[in-house]
Amino acid sequence: MMLDVLIVGGGPIGMAAGIEAEKKGLSYVILEKGCLVNSLYNYPTNMTFFSTSEKLEIGDVPFISHNPRPTRQEALEYYRRVQTKWNLQMKLFEGVTGIKRLEEEDAYHVHTSKATYKAHSIVIATGFFDFPNMMNVEGEELPKVKHYYDDPHLYAFSNVCVIGGANSAIDAALQTYRKGANVTLVLRENEISPRVKYWVKPDIENRIEEGSIKAYFNASVEAITENTILINTENGETVTLDNDFVLAMTGYQPDFSFLKNIGVTISDDEFKTPTHDTETYETNLSNLYLAGVVCGGMKTSTWFIENSRVHAEKVIENIYQKRMQLS
Template identity: 60%
Template sequence: MKIWDVVIVGGGPIGIACGLEAKKKGLSYIILEKGCIVNSLYNYPLNMQFFSSSEKLEIDEIPFISIEAKPKRNEALEYYRRIVTSNQLNISLFEKVNSINKIDGYFNIVSEKSTYKSTNVIISTGFYDIPNKMNVPGEDLKKVTHYYKDPHFYSNQQVAVIGASNSAIDAALECYRKGAEVSLIIRGPEVGQRVKYWVRPDIINRIEEGSIKVYYNSVVKEITEDEIILNSPTGTISLKNDYVLALTGYMPNFSFLEKIGIQLSKDEKRLPQYNPETMETNIENLYLAGVICGGMETHKWFIENSRIHAKMIMENIVQNIKSITNQPVNLG
């Protein structure tokens, strides 16, 4: 079996950045992605606009040109796809990794399609795959979704949007503008302070004029086929309802990290253990990159400030190789 210098798990922007850096260092590498190229971005809402400007989403100093200062989903998909194809990155798509074990100094990576052997592994799997569940009766009904794609589907429907952050606020505004009757359910006293600064005044104005009904300091008690039932400061409220968009956030696959052997903090943050100077975890030669480093604090790491992880990791890997072989290593 071929022994790879590095196997990269996750083909999002940061996984791609790691692949670019590995290629520049002359390392043998492969990126394993369970879906399409930048799968998480592909599953974002169709009209999603980034908070960051295009130059802050660039990787490897490859220019990202967008129509507006802040690019939209389709522009990001094109940008990252072209990087993969133009640089002929070694990426295997629709190949989910099931297990990673370290035996006799080497990692055995078992996917749905094959088995790989590597001296180093990078986990760059993000956090978009597992939604934060409300754990209420009726959450498994077909009318409930934790992902939002296109507002057209909800035209002329009674839609409850749950959440106070960017994804929920964007969905509420878009559905309202496509003719939905929108109820916004927020467990706190206000719209989230981290909502995009050009969007927050819009939702507040729509709430104040009565176009979107908001229920502050409220939580979902139950969901039925034709209603959503809330616990509110004024008591129990039942709303007629066709669809529920439970946009309550997402989390990393903690069970996968624990199965590998990565140590997590015992508090609610579930922070994975790693060296911030090298991104190496408590398992030697196993690294984390990107937003997965933040545990439950998914707002701490994003493309803009985690793209540096690729260089940090690859420089550490080549230095390790140099120390073992006592041979000069190209540092790019």
């Protein structure tokens, strides 16, 4: 069967694209390599969104939460209800292994871990949470080094070093501290990121000022051992600290190799922005589109659920207009 559109990624933006395809009467399939909204599932257990619940809504399904800013658990429940309402054509735990353009068929062949599909158009809505930015230091491969933070109880009464100064790092530092961990925060910058949630930023600044959480600014990690971590401080000294866990909250990036293997060109600057039209979100490849945070490349703070929901509407509208011209 030849699909009008195949959507790669079953997160909120991929789901939103599926909903728009459903509205337009386009044939489609959404492929998700993990569970429904897999990235959200892997968020920290106690995470609270920066966005308010109504700004996370898709498919005309109201998002009611206990507080204005919903929790991870509330978001998982919400997107399950969206799927129940729309009954989207979604294949879970089916990862894409390859996408190839066949000009003679004016179509793409999409190979997965379970099947092969053909589609006139492709929408890549894969996000970036699966690929952490590595520190590239000795000892980073040790089991105690984690690029994903889950539940603070694991770190109770341990020596924990948190790397980073943005939201995920600050949340991890505060939550593990409040479970009894001895927390050290290491930041490359000279201050807590101004993007940290405004109701959290005073908390971490006060904990640092009173000495409850030790912070090294303008610093970096030199090496990690089984029982210690070595930190290069801003005055050029190396400090060795007792350490049980390292939470490297250094951010994430899109799967650039996946995009390049398809044929999407990437800018050669530090931002590695995938080529796409800023109105239609079509890439340098005909009928292959990007949607969501993947559009930002390394600028992962540019797009998020709240402001990229509109991508789904624009992409599917462009696909629909093209299909109508051919019919």
